[in-house]
Amino acid sequence: MSGNSAVFPKAAYAAVGTINAALSALAKAFSDRGIKDCVQVNSGLPGPVMTGRRRNYLEQWAPLHDMTVEEATARFPKEAGIARYG
Numbered sequence: 001m002s003g004n005s006a007v008f009p010k011a012a013y014a015a016v017g018t019i020n021a022a023l024s025a026l027a028k029a030f031s032d033r034g035i036k037d038c039v040q041v042n043s044g045l046p047g048p049v050m051t052g053r054r055r056n057y058l059e060q061w062a063p064l065h066d067m068t069v070e071e072a073t074a075r076f077p078k079e080a081g082i083a084r085y086g
């Protein structure tokens with residue numbers, strides 16, 4: 001499974017997209033290698049998680065877009081196509 005930033009890369013998320021793409025590639029490589037030994041490899045990349053880093057980002061982003069932090073926090077999941085933060 002690929003993270004959204006790996007599938008739809010944007011300049012602002014280049015580092016995260018690179019990491020997600022690398023994790024997906026590594027899991028695929030391990031799964032290809034594990035087939036001969038009957039080893040199953042699964043991977044999952046979390047979507048947006050409400051961390052201190054994300055909250056800080058929203059605190060910086062909100063005033064630049066003429067909205068409160070609460071409005072920005074509510075708007076992001078809708079624009080990202082997710083139901084809620086992790």
